[in-house]
Amino acid sequence: MTPDFRLDRTLAAAELEDVLRQVGAERYHIRHPFHRLMVEGRLTREQMQAWALNRYCYQAVIPRKDAIILSRIEDRALRLSWRERILDHDGDGASPGGIERWMRLATGLGLDAQTVASQRLALPATRFCVGAYLTLVEKRTLLEAIASSLTEMFSPEVIGERVSAILERYPYVDADTLDYFTPRLAQAPRDVDVALAYVREHARTMETQQLVVDALIAKCEILWTMLDALYFSYVEPGITPPGAFAPEAGR
Amino acid sequence: MTPDFRLDRTLAAAELEDVLRQVGAERYHIRHPFHRLMVEGRLTREQMQAWALNRYCYQAVIPRKDAIILSRIEDRALRLSWRERILDHDGDGASPGGIERWMRLATGLGLDAQTVASQRLALPATRFCVGAYLTLVEKRTLLEAIASSLTEMFSPEVIGERVSAILERYPYVDADTLDYFTPRLAQAPRDVDVALAYVREHARTMETQQLVVDALIAKCEILWTMLDALYFSYVEPGITPPGAFAPEAGR
Numbered sequence: 001m002t003p004d005f006r007l008d009r010t011l012a013a014a015e016l017e018d019v020l021r022q023v024g025a026e027r028y029h030i031r032h033p034f035h036r037l038m039v040e041g042r043l044t045r046e047q048m049q050a051w052a053l054n055r056y057c058y059q060a061v062i063p064r065k066d067a068i069i070l071s072r073i074e075d076r077a078l079r080l081s082w083r084e085r086i087l088d089h090d091g092d093g094a095s096p097g098g099i100e101r102w103m104r105l106a107t108g109l110g111l112d113a114q115t116v117a118s119q120r121l122a123l124p125a126t127r128f129c130v131g132a133y134l135t136l137v138e139k140r141t142l143l144e145a146i147a148s149s150l151t152e153m154f155s156p157e158v159i160g161e162r163v164s165a166i167l168e169r170y171p172y173v174d175a176d177t178l179d180y181f182t183p184r185l186a187q188a189p190r191d192v193d194v195a196l197a198y199v200r201e202h203a204r205t206m207e208t209q210q211l212v213v214d215a216l217i218a219k220c221e222i223l224w225t226m227l228d229a230l231y232f233s234y235v236e237p238g239i240t241p242p243g244a245f246a247p248e249a250g251r
Numbered sequence: 252m253t254p255d256f257r258l259d260r261t262l263a264a265a266e267l268e269d270v271l272r273q274v275g276a277e278r279y280h281i282r283h284p285f286h287r288l289m290v291e292g293r294l295t296r297e298q299m300q301a302w303a304l305n306r307y308c309y310q311a312v313i314p315r316k317d318a319i320i321l322s323r324i325e326d327r328a329l330r331l332s333w334r335e336r337i338l339d340h341d342g343d344g345a346s347p348g349g350i351e352r353w354m355r356l357a358t359g360l361g362l363d364a365q366t367v368a369s370q371r372l373a374l375p376a377t378r379f380c381v382g383a384y385l386t387l388v389e390k391r392t393l394l395e396a397i398a399s400s401l402t403e404m405f406s407p408e409v410i411g412e413r414v415s416a417i418l419e420r421y422p423y424v425d426a427d428t429l430d431y432f433t434p435r436l437a438q439a440p441r442d443v444d445v446a447l448a449y450v451r452e453h454a455r456t457m458e459t460q461q462l463v464v465d466a467l468i469a470k471c472e473i474l475w476t477m478l479d480a481l482y483f484s485y486v487e488p489g490i491t492p493p494g495a496f497a498p499e500a501g502r
Binding site: 004026027033120123124125127128129131132135221222224225228229231232233235236237239241242243 | 255277278284371374375376378379380382383386472473475476479480482483484486487488490492493494
């Protein structure tokens with residue numbers, strides 16, 4: 001395997017899955033310095049707010065992202081299972097979905113709900129990353145759109161690390177505030193099973209397997225670049241672009 | 252005028268142009284710390300390479316951006332003048348266009364042409380910014396697509412600063428290497444005249460004028476965020492994402 005994950009032959013399904021896990025091991029944002037600071041308890045409350053406020057923009061777009069994918073699926077059975085994702089994030093009108101639960105995290109950190117929902121203080125970089133995700137699922141093949149969701153293979157690990165570290169090291173955050181993450185631990189593996197089954201079925205040549213690998217890399221880049229922007233604006237050098245959330249007065 | 256440029260009444264054409272110039276004064280990337288370092292002669296050769304290599308991705312997409320706009324223009328006369336932009340950047344097969352001239356800048360700085368053209372060492376953030384520009388001209392109104400080009404109102408100033416500073420402070424760069432910028436000084440004002448005439452004609456209400464202002468802000472954010480990413484990866488803290496151009500071995 002070359003460092004940029006170029007395949008040189010068709011892989012068996014299990015081998016392909018190994019390559020995908022290797023992409024995660026090298027490129028998933030669990031390795032990003034901003035995430036490391038978070039789990040080490042070294043972020044200020046304002047930095048945690050910046051994270052929650054920006055990440056909200058990502059959460060808010062997930063059901064639209066999945067609706068684009070849904071609109072491209074011809075197989076009714078697959079549409080039925082993919083539809084679950086939209087319910088997970090939008091809720092069903094009675095119990096809250098992921099977006100509302102993420103808002104609870106944001107307000108639990110002291111942010112104003114309207115400000116968060118308006119997304120107007122988010123970093124432009126966050127919006128460009130989120131837009132890149134929508135463009136990916138709209139313009140690349142359905143196989144790539146589905147494969148890009150496979151970062152969920154790695155999300156239980158990052159969630160586990162994040163939740164226990166936050167509860168231990170950020171005394172002003174309680175378990176209720178982190179309510180977003182609990183259902184994700186069950187939803188993510190279920191979603192991964194569906195997506196991996198699709199990939200196994202539809203990526204049986206070197207070329208299509210390369211598309212799958214590259215789509216996962218592209219999605220890792222989206223998540224990684226969101227943290228780059230947070231680090232740049234709120235950790236070091238701490239240069240906030242005009243109009244974005246600025247925790248410290250006078251900055 | 253509020254800090255985020257919310258209009259509260261319909262403006263006369265000259266007033267609208269004043270607001271657009273004010274957006275430029277506050278948001279155009281001439282004010283970005285990375286540009287300031289460049290004109291102060293404080294970038295290393297490797298940092299100049301990173302700039303040229305990433306900015307190439309932006310240059311390379313300009314004719315496609317203008318082709319999208321061209322595809323949306325119903326007025327033949329406007330299509331004729333907008334078409335000039337594509338020629339400026341793609342050339343006419345005999346004399347080189349802006350993309351080739353930018354490549355001359357990149358290779359003049361010591362980069363390999365094939366590597367630059369492949370775009371594979373560019374920062375993901377650069378690609379997301381460039382993608383956001385394509386999405387803007389494709390999905391927003393034609394008025395907004397055209398207004399987003401109005402950053403050219405400010406480009407002669409940034410080019411003037413950049414060219415004289417580079418020739419004075421970067422002895423390894425000669426005038427030929429900066430050949431990209433010379434024709435832009437004549438092309439940009441001509442393009443601005445066309446775009447401003449369109450805006451004057453089609454933005455006669457507060458609502459449409461707000462669209463114009465916001466489109467210009469969005470474009471400034473795209474250019475600004477490209478420099479944020481360069482600063483983060485190549486100046487401070489100097490964290491380069493996996494797979495991107497890494498000038499220093501071992502980083």
